[in-house]
Amino acid sequence: MSLSLTQGEIHPTAIVEAGAKIGAGVKIGPFCTVGPEVILHDGVQVFANVSIAGRTEIGPNSRIFPFASVGHPPQDLKYEGEPSRLVIGANCTIRENATINPGTRGGGMLTSIGDNCLLMASTHVAHDCIVGNNVIIANFGGLAGHCVTGDFVTIGGMVVVHQFVRIGSHAFIGAHSMVDSDVIPYGMAVGNRARLAGLNLVGLKRRKFEREDIHTLRAAYRMIFSSEGTLRERVDDAADLFKGHGLVQDVVNFIATSSERSICMPRNGNHED
Structure with a gap:
């Protein structure tokens, strides 16, 4: 040109x-x-x-x-x-x-x-x-x-994202949130300070992800954000159990990557999806 x-x-x-x-x-x-x-x-x-x-x-x-x-x-x-x-x-x-x-x-x-x-x-x-x-x-x-955002991220109105925060691909941030920790791929975060509120299921369905892949991702999400053991142990378990599953490995690799910020976690329990 x-x-x-x-x-x-x-x-x-x-x-x-x-x-x-x-x-x-x-x-x-x-x-x-x-x-x-x-x-x-x-x-x-x-x-x-x-x-x-x-x-x-x-x-x-x-x-x-x-x-x-x-x-x-x-x-x-x-x-x-x-x-x-x-x-x-x-x-x-x-x-x-x-x-x-x-x-x-x-x-x-x-x-x-x-x-x-x-x-x-x-x-x-x-x-x-x-x-x-x-x-x-x-x-x-x-x-x-x-800040780093992956592909297909949606950030709602009046959201503030703290410096050095990472937001994984296909994540959704609800309106009026203040995000000061890393949000996993396919996750949904909301609040001040923002906490995980499950997976971005609406976004996954709109982008034509396979139903079976979404079910597998939900199972991995529950494992990773359960209350048993440490986060590192649960991530390692998910990596082994769902070896070869691309969406789960995206989440596992995101959490395993070193960052200036902590990982955004659910406020109560392990899931609300």
């Missing part, structure tokens, strides 16, 4: 600085600003009053709605102007007043958002976050620095 300043459709009131790379079919609306190191791939649409700065790259056919702030310096007092990056994938929708910051030296120099993501109005993705594909963050939801 050839990128140049002349290929796009740019409103006369927009300011696109020299050096910016604009793909074919890009539309930049009135009163937008685009910095000199920004890359907008083919088909990107930037509506009115959007500001895109820094070393920001936005994938094909993504849309950014009014008053979003994308790629400006992170809200981290340790940031010293290092040449960190922000990369947003294809077919993403970034709604009004969203803020997305690039990485920092202390976190790998990169904030990354995958393909087909929806960031609703007034959402925030902080420095050094790694966001998977097909992720939805509802209105006023926010990820603090260094």
Whole structure:
């Protein structure tokens, strides 16, 4: 793909600085600003009053709605102007007043958002976050620095996620939750502080997971979050008993991976699913 300043459709009131790379079919609306190191791939649409700065790259056919702030310096007092990056994938929708910051030296120099993501109005993705594909963050939801989400994660409205938290693929976070511990893949968490409330069964069914696989995952969930023995022992037992079952092994591997945060646990008993 050839990128140049002349290929796009740019409103006369927009300011696109020299050096910016604009793909074919890009539309930049009135009163937008685009910095000199920004890359907008083919088909990107930037509506009115959007500001895109820094070393920001936005994938094909993504849309950014009014008053979003994308790629400006992170809200981290340790940031010293290092040449960190922000990369947003294809077919993403970034709604009004969203803020997305690039990485920092202390976190790998990169904030990354995958393909087909929806960031609703007034959402925030902080420095050094790694966001998977097909992720939805509802209105006023926010990820603090260094968070990692897997694919197909759904985060409800007004959710706050603590820095360094991991949220596994296909997990669901209920509205108004404050999440300060890691949420397993396929899990559902809710509350302040958020606790596991079972598996994300609605999401699993909507994404056409096999009924037998869901039943197996539920059995493993009950084992892992029972009250007998230690968590490590129960995880090891599940790994052995459900060897070869992909969904269960996703959960086992997630828990076994070292993290800055503890694992989100059920509040009472082992399951509510």
